Amino acid sequence: MQRIKPGQAVQFTFAVDDFLPGATSAWRALGDGTVDAQGHYTAPAISSGIDAVVCDLEHDGVLFSGAYNTVQVSTLDEESKWNILDRFELSVPANRNTVYGNRYQQQQVDIVVETVPVDGKDYRLTPTEQASLMLVELKSNDDVHALSEASQGIENDWVYATRTTRNAFKLNGQPGFKDSPHDRRLKSPGSTIHATRYLHVNDPNAVSAKFYARFTKDGGGEFTSRDKDPTSGTVQVNVASLPTYQREQYSIERRRVKGKEPNDDGRPGDEYNLEYSSRDYWRFRCLNADFLTAQITNMKADGSIKKKANVSMIRWESEHPNEIMASYTGFIFHDRLEKQEANTQPERVIEFDEDLNKVFSDTTEVWGGEVVHSAFSSGMAVICNDRKDDVAYKPLGEQAHLAQELVIKFVDEYGNVHHVVFSYGAKGLSGNRNVVSWELLRPKA
Structure with a gap:
């Protein structure tokens, strides 16, 4: 039994994956105190005797008793009576x-x-x-x-x-x-x-x-x-020793979530040549571990620092004054380090650079940020590539940072860091704005 004072908070933990891998936990307090979804117990404001803090586990629809602890809420200090x-x-x-x-x-x-x-x-x-x-x-x-x-x-x-x-x-x-x-x-x-x-x-x-x-x-x-x-x-x-990751330890795949996808018997490139307006999720994973948290950095692919960081990239088919076909990116990620309110699901939206709308004309806008959940899961990162045929070409000027590649710092579930560069293909190549490419970046210490 643990003795605490009224109003005092105590953090309880239970290693769910060690006890029952794949189970979900639910904390509850028996008594006048309260406990949140993370096991953070707060004693009542006045002495109330003994509370119990319980962690229940659920796996495949079956409820298990995980662990419990008893707490005595008292204003008295416990004396030290031992000697040896x-x-x-x-x-x-x-x-x-x-x-x-x-x-x-x-x-x-x-x-x-x-x-x-x-x-x-x-x-x-x-x-x-x-x-x-x-x-x-x-x-x-x-x-x-x-x-x-x-x-x-x-x-x-x-x-x-x-x-x-x-x-x-x-x-x-x-x-x-x-x-x-x-x-x-x-x-x-x-x-x-x-x-x-x-x-x-x-x-x-x-x-x-x-x-x-x-x-x-x-x-x-x-x-x-x-x-x-x-x-x-x-x-x-x-x-x-920290692992040194190689390219073959990652995967990226395209999933179309908006616009038509041609039949499998079509010609290579039909997914772009026959559909001018589409949204593709480029789903990036580490094969050895889930990504736990991510940060879009202000780094360039060569390791130098950008004058202004960008959350999105934009690329037109050409830089002709009459060009209207363009692609731009957004970012989808579930950051498991962000605290969630009890009994709520994390709100997932596509993150776009706020400067994109400064580039677009009055006749078009960035598509909505709602996420297609069937094409996304926690632990992966998604570079969302929108292709539109109504974006009038505009020299970027003050928004020139949107032409730069993205460098994202991922931290996996074992605490190891991965720096990844995402970019479009080289200018001048046919279809360079259709595909999101990637490479590993190893910043100098």
Whole structure:
């Protein structure tokens, strides 16, 4: 049981994919407190006794009980009554003992602290003592920084940092791993606490590092895991080399969602030559991992920086003054790091550069941004290419950035970064505005 004060918030987590892969979770509170869809529990404003926080799992229409925890809402501070530690050990899961040094992926580090009973009674570490638990890098004896629970990874020059909860990225290791830190806390004996710290590493060249833990006792005094046993009180974290992705590890395919698609027995190019007005989804994937988040950058294909970033590209069939046939792009992506309100579906729209309408004449406009959901799924990115036959040619002038390629930074579900350049074909080539091409960009460090 965890004791908290009225109005205090606590983040609960449950590793759904580890316990029941493919299941969806639903959090609920039994009592006067509230819990949101992400497991963020808020105690009531006044003391109300004991609440229960429950995480239910649903898979293929079947409801399972995942985990629960009890919370005592009280204005009283819990006293520290123990005197001697019996165990203070660290470990990492046997099948999850490596982490990418990409600042986002986490390494699970489990901590067990057991006290010696006093006069036959069990006393655990108090909540404040548990909150002071932190990892320490052995070589330097430097405390590992604590990240905000709202932060998905290290965004500064820290080499190591921890969270107390899982982030949105997958851990390395084999599937089917059942050990849940949340579940172990529920089953802890009266004098034992199980804690978990999720370690982030921001060093792609690192090989390994060792860590121990420490905490401060209420009333003073510091305890470290190496005091009890330097071996069981220390863990080694192995850092895996970042993968170097090759072109064959990606795929792109065209799906027409507006306009006619010719029969399979037609001639090559009929999809463009026989249909002058169409919308194609160019669906881009990494074959090894889903994309979790994406950012359209201000980079050029050569790695230099644009004066103005563009969200869309535009290309006319020619630059003849009477030209009216043109293509322009939009972007579709489901960013899984964006928070959603409970019980709501993410709103997906095609994102267009706002400067496109400055290029169009009064007689035409950008097509609507509604997404054809049957042609899109989370984890992929879509470059939407609209081809129209009513866009009068106009020198771009102040909108010249719309003629530039797109460079998009993707972060996959393991925290690895992919920079991809999307562009039209070379000017002068027949049909250069019909097809969206791509290539990998490897920015210099």
